[in-house]
Amino acid sequence: MSRRNELTGSAHISSERPPGFVLHERRKGLLRRSVDSVLQCESVPLTKLAERYGTPLYIYSATTIRERFAAFDNAFRNVPHTICYSVKANSNLSILRLLARQGCGFDVVSGGELERVLAVDRRAARKIVFSGVGKSREEMTAALKAGILLFNVESESELWTLAECAARLHKIARIALRVNPDVAADTHPYISTGLRKHKFGVPISIARTLYAKASATRYLKVAGVSVHIGSQITDVAPFAETVARVADLVRALRADGHQVVFVDTGGGLGIDYQKAGPNFADYVANYARAVTNPLRGLNLHLLLEPGRAIVGPAGVLLTSVLYRKQNDGKKFLIVDAAMNDLIRPALYGAHHEIVPVVQGDVQSEVRREVQREARSKNLPVKKEIVDVVGPICESGDFFARDRELPRTEEGDLLAILDVGAYGMVLASNYNTRPRPAEVLVSGKSVKVIRRRETVRELYSSEL
Numbered sequence: 454m455s456r457r458n459e460l461t462g463s464a465h466i467s468s469e470r471p472p473g474f475v476l477h478e479r480r481k482g483l484l485r486r487s488v489d490s491v492l493q494c495e496s497v498p499l500t501k502l503a504e505r506y507g508t509p510l511y512i513y514s515a516t517t518i519r520e521r522f523a524a525f526d527n528a529f530r531n532v533p534h535t536i537c538y539s540v541k542a543n544s545n546l547s548i549l550r551l552l553a554r555q556g557c558g559f560d561v562v563s564g565g566e567l568e569r570v571l572a573v574d575r576r577a578a579r580k581i582v583f584s585g586v587g588k589s590r591e592e593m594t595a596a597l598k599a600g601i602l603l604f605n606v607e608s609e610s611e612l613w614t615l616a617e618c619a620a621r622l623h624k625i626a627r628i629a630l631r632v633n634p635d636v637a638a639d640t641h642p643y644i645s646t647g648l649r650k651h652k653f654g655v656p657i658s659i660a661r662t663l664y665a666k667a668s669a670t671r672y673l674k675v676a677g678v679s680v681h682i683g684s685q686i687t688d689v690a691p692f693a694e695t696v697a698r699v700a701d702l703v704r705a706l707r708a709d710g711h712q713v714v715f716v717d718t719g720g721g722l723g724i725d726y727q728k729a730g731p732n733f734a735d736y737v738a739n740y741a742r743a744v745t746n747p748l749r750g751l752n753l754h755l756l757l758e759p760g761r762a763i764v765g766p767a768g769v770l771l772t773s774v775l776y777r778k779q780n781d782g783k784k785f786l787i788v789d790a791a792m793n794d795l796i797r798p799a800l801y802g803a804h805h806e807i808v809p810v811v812q813g814d815v816q817s818e819v820r821r822e823v824q825r826e827a828r829s830k831n832l833p834v835k836k837e838i839v840d841v842v843g844p845i846c847e848s849g850d851f852f853a854r855d856r857e858l859p860r861t862e863e864g865d866l867l868a869i870l871d872v873g874a875y876g877m878v879l880a881s882n883y884n885t886r887p888r889p890a891e892v893l894v895s896g897k898s899v900k901v902i903r904r905r906e907t908v909r910e911l912y913s914s915e916l
């Protein structure tokens with residue numbers, strides 16, 4: 454993923470941005486001469502969480518999620534809107550519940566995600582939009598029975614399949630066609646979706662014809678237009694250009710006699726993986742202007758499907774350094790998390806900031822010893838260039854390459870930042886590794902929201 458488009462790090466751990474992940478000073482020793490800084494999630498030191506729950510461990514800040522949702526919602530306060538959090542970013546039930554309690558809706562892309570949302574709150578159905586290029590009959594039927602708000606349909610064949618499912622149930626499916634606006638977005642090619650060559654949506658040029666066909670079916674109710682151009686997009690210009698094209702389509706469709714009530718502009722707003730991003734409220738307000746300006750005067754209900762922007766910076770992956778190793782002068786930190794726990798670096802070349810959980814001069818006996826020795830030899834000890842890698846048998850199993858990090862020792866804890874979105878949801882059991890546990894922190898309270906898998910569970914469905 455291009456570095457330009459990636460965000461964050463150090464400010465997450467600066468005390469300027471409470472109450473997510475902050476460094477907290479801890480004085481040590483009787484004379485209190487040495488000071489360590491310990492990374493906390495809200496009021497809980499990550500060292501405590503490692504002791505109690507082990508590593509690797511996903512840790513989320515509930516307050517960060519609530520605040521980011523509120524900022525997003527507030528940015529659109531001047532227009533009728535519903536935020537439909539994109540469940541694929543992080544689908545843990547506790548996180549869905551937390552968002553549902555804030556009045557959030559949901560964007561689902563499978564029967565599985567639909568079931569998760571309904572398990573959390575059946576009444577959330579009326580705020581669910583269903584996207585995806587390959588919905589099955591079973592999935593459509595489940596969504597119709599639940600009474601979801603809107604199907605974002607991505608092909609003509611899907612229209613007829615949906616009509617058939619609706620007819621069987623004597624129901625009417627509210628639909629939007631997902632149009633492909635042919636707008637380029639500066640992001641990783643795997644997560645760019647709005648170009649003609651991509652599998653997503655229907656070409657905007659044929660949308661009117663398809664809407665005419667859809668409205669001739671009594672089991673389909675044309676209700677809106679949807680679009681999604683990709684993910685991790687930090688420049689708002691492509692969003693504005695896309696929505697301008699959608700606005701033209703809305704006008705044309707209304708002239709054709711359709712009742713277009715909803716415009717769903719999808720998700721895709723990026724975060725800053727490199728450094729502290731701009732103030733989130735300002736950033737999202739700028740995005741809101743880009744999205745709402747082209748729709749002015751159209752009297753629509755806006756649907757938004759953010760995922761990463763809400764939960765991305767709210768999570769870290771806590772890992773322990775297992776071994777230090779040096780091959781031909783190249784240094785490796787081998788940690789106990791691996792690409793199966795967090796695949797973004799391997800899959801997209803994504804950058805995630807990595808910070809030692811305990812920072813300062815005195816982290817451990819070992820470090821004191823190393824520092825004494827280094828000082829006696831006149832060696833610099835503070836920083837070194839390392840690859841941070843996992844135990845999996847692939848060279849793609851890395852979290853950082855040639856990264857400058859403060860020197861860490863075996864047994865030290867590292868936090869991989871900004872993994873709240875597309876972290877745990879993409880985890881696998883490759884190498885028969887149980888997936889990490891997840892905890893949700895709110896102030897001083899800690900809740901285990903997924904217990905660690907056991908190896909036995911991994912093979913219990915096999916013969």
Ligand code: LLP
Nearest residue numbers: 539584681684685720721758759760761875
């Ligand atoms: N709506 C639709 C139709 C989508 O396909 C997506 C993401 C979203 C909303 C939410 O996008 P967000 O606001 O989170 O950018 N695994 C990749 C990201 C894949 C995104 C897929 N679709 C990653 O780790 O970067």
